[in-house]
């Protein structure tokens with residue numbers, strides 16, 4: 186049975202796309218330009234924090250044991266293993282944002298998207314596409330957050346995610362993130378009706 190999610194507040198947004206496609210960059214920009222409109226669903230993960238990441242803001246960093254316990258207690262809407270680490274969206278993370286009447290933003294992988302589609306959350310699905318696999322690799326390397334092993338795993342997963350992203354009807358919009366400004370304008374234009382609804 187699909188997990189129950191309370192239909193609170195505005196429709197959430199699900200951002201998906203290969204690691205390095207620019208999801209966090211665009212999410213941060215839209216949240217900063219429209220303060221008070223969006224709230225981020227802070228996921229749980231078993232991966233270690235990167236320099237600059239803040240516990241409770243970027244992720245809830247937890248042990249595998251805690252994560253597994255939470256999942257078996259039914260605390261998560263969805264969860265997945267991505268490149269050897271566990272990630273998951275707790276019901277609380279989404280409900281906390283929805284209760285404040287903000288648009289809840291989820292940043293999740295394609296496994297999570299498939300699971301969310303089986304719930305009553307009814308979000309808008311946005312796929313962030315890099316201009317090419319070569320550019321994706323350059324950007325991931327440039328971010329300097331991954332070991333060579335992790336980078337190769339992420340690039341392998343990216344191929345499958347690109348296929349899922351390009352299948353018709355899996356996403357409400359596919360945004361190619363080539364020039365950052367252009368991708369941001371496209372995102373902003375798409376989201377404007379939802380932003381206006383929350384502001385009014």
Ligand SMILES: Nc1ncnc2c1ncn2[C@@H]1O[C@H](COP(=O)(O)OP(=O)(O)OP(=O)(O)O)[C@@H](O)[C@H]1O
Nearest residue numbers: 203204205206207208209210324328362363364365
């Ligand atoms: N249009 C762009 N042009 C050049 N660099 C970009 C562009 N968009 C994002 N980047 C850079 O690419 C890197 C990856 O972006 P980002 O971290 O936002 O990706 P992500 O999709 O959130 O990745 P992950 O899923 O691993 O968290 C960052 O260093 C970011 O600054």
Ligand SMILES: Nc1nc2c(ncn2[C@@H]2O[C@H](COP(=O)(O)O)[C@@H](O)[C@H]2O)c(=O)[nH]1
Nearest residue numbers: 204228264265267272273274292293294297
């Ligand atoms: N299914 C889920 N995927 C998630 C969640 N939080 C993040 N992610 C995705 O994991 C990868 C890797 O993220 P990173 O921060 O280690 O680079 C990326 O695709 C995220 O979108 C989640 O709660 N559930």
